Amino acid sequence: MNPAQLAPHDDAPGPLLTSGRDADVxxxxxxxxxxxxxxxxxxLREAAIVRHVWAHGFPAPQVFRAEGADLEMERLHGPTLLQALAAEEVPLREGATMLAELLNRLHRLPVPQDDLLTVGNADDVVVHLDLHPANVVLTESHGPAVVDWSAARLGSAALDVATTALLLAEVAADEGGDYSHAAQVLLVAFLAAVDTDPLPALDEAVRLRTRDSHLVPGERELVPAAAALVTRYAHGAHS
Ligand SMILES: Nc1ncnc2c1ncn2[C@@H]1O[C@H](COP(=O)(O)OP(=O)(O)O)[C@@H](O)[C@H]1O
Ligand SMILES: [Mg+2]
Incomplete structure (x- = not known):
């Protein structure tokens, strides 16, 4: 991160914790x-979803206030799963199982009745659509908790699983990258532990991912190879 980003803004409500892709925290x-x-x-839509999953006991921050572009919520204390994996504090297989179990659990929650949320299909469930190791905070008090619900909506569980698999596979597909091998291990273990077969929704996940305006050209080029990896490893896991 650029140190200049950490400099206080005039209108900053407090010290900047992190500045991610979409948001300042x-x-x-x-x-x-x-x-x-x-x-x-x-x-507002994000807050409705987080309040719903939290009320059903799913590990997410408690929401205190939602207004305009501001979401005030419980501060979770602990490293992200990405930090813990990089520091080898959590084994890869355990991290992969954690991601899979979080999605399995999320997809079993009752569907909220809320005018802000549209149901497309009868089997739609709450989906996060951006679950990756930097969006999981390992809290001491409540175990792994999920943040960054800005893409969450009602949709198909397969699309959610395909999105996470694709995000992991993009890192795995970057063969020269430092984390390529680790990401491949994560991907295989994730697919083995997740309940829903991602393959029926893989094309749609690829479409959403390639449309993501935040993708830099180097990342966009990895998407087809990533999709091929998901196809290869998902076949073994859900056949
Ligand atoms: N409720 C929270 N408590 C503590 N840290 C948080 C919380 N929400 C987000 N963070 C931290 O801020 C980072 C960026 O927030 P996130 O919601 O993921 O935004 P972005 O869309 O920018 O990735 C997260 O990876 C996490 O480290
Ligand atoms: Mg994030």
Whole structure:
């Protein structure tokens, strides 16, 4: 991260914790953070989903306030799963199982009845659509918890699983990259532990992923090879 990004803005509500792809996350105090969408996008749909999953006991931050682009929520304390994997504090297989179990559990929750959320198909469930190791915080008190619900909506479980598999496979497909081998191990173990076969939704996941305006050209080029890896490893896992 560029140190200049950490410099306080005039209108900063508190110290900047991280500045991710879409949002700035500020610490308000020990117990609360404020996540602010930089493009001003409303957080109302996201807040409705997070409140729903939290109320059903799913590990996510408690929401305190949602207004405009600001989401004020419980501050989770602990490293992200990505940090823990990189530091070898969590074995790859355990990290992969964690991701799979979080999705398995999310997809079993009751579907919220909320005007902000549209149901497309009868078998739609709550989907996160961006579950990867940097969006999991390993809390001491509540175990692994899921953050970054900005893409969440009602949709097919297969699309959610295909999206996570594709995100892992993009790192695996980057053969010269430092994490290629680790990501391949994560992908294979994830596919073995997840309940839903991603293959019926892989094409749609690829379409959504290639449409992502945040993808830099180097990443976009990895998507076809990543999809081929998902196809190869998912066949063994869900046949
Ligand atoms: N409720 C929270 N408590 C503590 N840290 C958080 C919380 N929400 C997000 N973070 C941290 O901020 C980072 C970026 O937030 P995230 O919601 O993932 O936004 P982005 O879309 O920018 O990735 C996360 O990877 C996590 O480290
Ligand atoms: Mg994130």
């Amino acid at each position: 500020y610490a308000l105090d020990e117990d609360r953070v404020l996540r602010r969408n930089r493009d001003g996008q409303s957080v």
